[in-house]
Amino acid sequence: MYDMPDAIRVEAEGPLRIITLNRPEQLNAVDDELHHGLATLWPRLSADRGARVAVLTGAGKAFSAGGDFTYLNELRQDADLRAKTIADGRDIVLGMTRCRVPVVTAVNGPAVGLGCSLVSLSDIVYMAETAHLADPHVQVGLVAADGGPLTWPLHTSLLLAKEYAITGARITPDRAREMGLVNHVVADPLTEALACAKKILELPQQAVESTKRILNTHLERAVLATLDYALSQENQSFQNEDFAAIVTRLTAKKG
DSSP states (O other), X not given: OTTOOTTEEEEEETTEEEEEEOOGGGTTOBOHHHXXXXXXXXXXXHHOTTOOEEEEEESTTOSBOOBOHHHHHHHHHOHHHHHHHHXXXXXXXXXXXXXXXXXXXXXXXXXXXHHHHHHHTSSEEEEETTOOEEOOTGGGTXXXXXXXXXXXXXXSOHHHHHHHHHHOOOBOHHHHHHHTSOSEEESOHHHHHXXXXXXXXXXXXXXXXXXXXXXXXXXXHHHHHHHHHHHHHHHHHTTSHHHHHHXXXXXXXXX
């Protein structure tokens, strides 16, 4: 559906849309195809008048392992790709923030980098007992323009947001729930997310969507206050020596 790339699978079950990040062999790490697909997904979901709720998850063992190292190395060297990626990043954040359809996310495995951002932009989150969250942008020399610093201060304390955004430390499931970054820690997040979505389908549609919009108005205001500065600084960090040294080392290690 929605003319998505292979890296994103969208299935319809009546008014339910099941969205799966679909690069399982790469632990759903983000490349240009997946990143651009996510930028176009949310407005298409909003425009789908048959859709009333969506469940977001990852194929295989991970929700998303963060940025693909090859993609990150390409971003370091290709100014046009960087410009596209920065624009797509803005579209992902605002598209998800403004999405008409409630998004229930099943964090089936590690949610790192952009994966962690997708979790923080969701409406209800079920997290596997074996998963973790992490936003390691700073650890690889990048500004987290689409990550924790944009949204975490609305979910948790500013001090905790600073700690985990700056250090990139892993957040365990129980800690994530304690901090307010996820709603529930469960053995089978996809089953629980689907059950939640079906309960939402039983509720009056206009009331659900308008209530989501009221709540996300707070999120949108916070995002708009910081997003453009964040993106400009991320663009700059793609070009600095720290990022070049780190991503070159990581790419060589992967190879």
